[in-house]
Amino acid sequence: MASVRIRMFRQGLGDSFLLSFPGDTGEVHVLIDFGVLLGTPEAKARMQKVAGHIVAATHRKLDVIVATHEHWDHVSGFAQAQPMLEADKLEVGEAWVAWTEKPGEPLADELRGRRAAAVNRIAAASRQIAAVDDPAAQKAAARLDAILAFWGGPGAAARATTRSAMDWVKQRTAPRAPRYLFPGExxxxxxxxxxRVYVLGPPHDRKWIGKSDPSRSASEVYQLAAVSGAEFGLFAAIDALEQGDAPGVQPFDEWFRIGEDKARATPFFRDRYEGGPAWRRIEHDWLGPAGALALQLDSDTNNTSLVLAFELEDSGEVLLFPADAQVGNWMSWDDIEWTVEAGGATRKVRAExxxxxTVFYKIGHHGSHNATLRANGLERMTDEGLVAMLPLDRKTASKMNWNMPFPSLHERLGERCKGRILDLELGIPDKPAAMSDAEWSSFLDRVDVKEDWIDYRLPL
Structure with missing residues (x-):
C-alpha cells in the first residue's frame, strides 16, 4: 500500500525531517531543516552521519530542501556536513526559504539588517559583561552566549554562522534561484x-512578527508569559564601549563626560562605590537590558519561521510543520484565505x-510554551487520528534551563494525540490506558524506531 513516510532524525536538540511522498517516477523527497543546537557533543560528526542517511534514503536525489529560519539548531548541518551535500554527492531539485530571505524585499532587508546588528551588539554586550570581575556578571554573560548560540555563538564571525548556512541553501540549486515563499501561496x-502545499507563515507584517508572547489580557497559549520590553536604544552605549572615542560614537560630548580615573578620585565615587560589587557600578548597569533584547531577538527570529502544511488531496489529511513559529505567526494564519483549483472548480480554504x-503535527519549538497556540492552534486539531513528533533532547534543554516540553502543553498534546507522541529522545511512548490494544497496535504498525531516526508512515 502506498504511504507517506515522515522521518525524524535523532541528532540531538534540533530539527531535521525527511518527508517521502509517492511520485510519478518514484518517491519525492523533501528535507525540512537540518541542524542541532550549538554545544551538542560531537555535533559535526552527528550531522555528517545524518547527511549520509539522507543521501542513502533519497538515492542521491533530494527533490526539495527547506530551511525554515535562521537558527543554528535548524540549519547547522548545512555548514557542518556541507561537503557531503554538494552537487557531486546529492542532486537537489528546489530550495525553499521564506520571503524574509528575498533580496530587495524591503521588509526582509530591514529585518535581516536589524537582526545582524542586534546579534553583533549583543555579542559586544556579552564581552563587556564578561570582563567584569564578578560572578553575577559572568553568569549574565553566559546567558547571553547561550542565546547567541542560535546564530552560531559569540565568536561566530570567525567560523560558519546561520547566515552562511542559509546562504549556502539559497545558492545550492544555482543557477536556479531559490523559491521564496509568501503566506497565502x-x-x-x-x-x-x-x-498540495500551503504556505501559512511567516506573516508579511511587522505587527505579527513582533508578537512573540501571549497577550496580557488573554492567554493564547498554555501559560501566560511575561512580555519583554527590550530596547534597541542600548546599541549606542554598546558601540561607545566597543569603539571608545571614535567620532560620532559617544552619546555625550567630551566636555560633559567624567572619565573613570577622574571619577575614582572624587569623594562621591570613592565613598559610595569603591570596594563594592563591580556589577553595581553605573558603567555596567545599562548592560542589564541586553538579556531582554537577546530574548526578544530570538523570539522574533522564531516568528519568521517558514510554516508549511502538506495536504494529501485524495483524503484531505494534512501534515503541519510550523518550525519554531510563535504567537504572532500562528495568529496571522486567520488572515489568509487560499483559492484552490481542482477538477475545473475552485474552493476556498482557511487555516481553521x-x-x-491535521493528522500529523511537528510540535513547534521543541515543545516550548509559546510555540503551540491554544484555542486557535492545538484545540482546532480535532482529527481522531492525530499523531505528533517532538524533536527534543531533555538533557540539553535542562542544561540550558529551558522548560521543555512545557508540562501543561505536553499534557494536552498527549490528550489530543491519545498518547501518540513520537519522541526524539524517548522513542515510542507507553500505551495509554484509554486506548484499545487494537488501536495501539495499528499505530505501532506505522512506526519504525532506529538509533538514528524514527519513521512514521501514513497510508494513502
Whole structure:
C-alpha cells in the first residue's frame, strides 16, 4: 500500500525531517531543516552521519530542501556536513526559504539588517559583561552566549554562522534561484501524486512578527508569559564601549563626560562605590537590558519561521510543520484565505480547516510554551487520528534551563494525540490506558524506531 513516510532524525536538540511522498517516477523527497543546537557533543560528526542517511534514503536525489529560519539548531548541518551535500554527492531539485530571505524585499532587508546588528551588539554586550570581575556578571554573560548560540555563538564571525548556512541553501540549486515563499501561496508538490502545499507563515507584517508572547489580557497559549520590553536604544552605549572615542560614537560630548580615573578620585565615587560589587557600578548597569533584547531577538527570529502544511488531496489529511513559529505567526494564519483549483472548480480554504484535518503535527519549538497556540492552534486539531513528533533532547534543554516540553502543553498534546507522541529522545511512548490494544497496535504498525531516526508512515 502506498504511504507517506515522515522521518525524524535523532541528532540531538534540533530539527531535521525527511518527508517521502509517492511520485510519478518514484518517491519525492523533501528535507525540512537540518541542524542541532550549538554545544551538542560531537555535533559535526552527528550531522555528517545524518547527511549520509539522507543521501542513502533519497538515492542521491533530494527533490526539495527547506530551511525554515535562521537558527543554528535548524540549519547547522548545512555548514557542518556541507561537503557531503554538494552537487557531486546529492542532486537537489528546489530550495525553499521564506520571503524574509528575498533580496530587495524591503521588509526582509530591514529585518535581516536589524537582526545582524542586534546579534553583533549583543555579542559586544556579552564581552563587556564578561570582563567584569564578578560572578553575577559572568553568569549574565553566559546567558547571553547561550542565546547567541542560535546564530552560531559569540565568536561566530570567525567560523560558519546561520547566515552562511542559509546562504549556502539559497545558492545550492544555482543557477536556479531559490523559491521564496509568501503566506497565502499554494501549489502542488512537483513530481508528487496529488500533494498540495500551503504556505501559512511567516506573516508579511511587522505587527505579527513582533508578537512573540501571549497577550496580557488573554492567554493564547498554555501559560501566560511575561512580555519583554527590550530596547534597541542600548546599541549606542554598546558601540561607545566597543569603539571608545571614535567620532560620532559617544552619546555625550567630551566636555560633559567624567572619565573613570577622574571619577575614582572624587569623594562621591570613592565613598559610595569603591570596594563594592563591580556589577553595581553605573558603567555596567545599562548592560542589564541586553538579556531582554537577546530574548526578544530570538523570539522574533522564531516568528519568521517558514510554516508549511502538506495536504494529501485524495483524503484531505494534512501534515503541519510550523518550525519554531510563535504567537504572532500562528495568529496571522486567520488572515489568509487560499483559492484552490481542482477538477475545473475552485474552493476556498482557511487555516481553521487545515488544522481540523491535521493528522500529523511537528510540535513547534521543541515543545516550548509559546510555540503551540491554544484555542486557535492545538484545540482546532480535532482529527481522531492525530499523531505528533517532538524533536527534543531533555538533557540539553535542562542544561540550558529551558522548560521543555512545557508540562501543561505536553499534557494536552498527549490528550489530543491519545498518547501518540513520537519522541526524539524517548522513542515510542507507553500505551495509554484509554486506548484499545487494537488501536495501539495499528499505530505501532506505522512506526519504525532506529538509533538514528524514527519513521512514521501514513497510508494513502
Amino acid at each position: 499554494t501549489f502542488t508538490l512537483p513530481g508528487a501524486q496529488r500533494i 480547516q487545515l488544522l481540523a484535518r
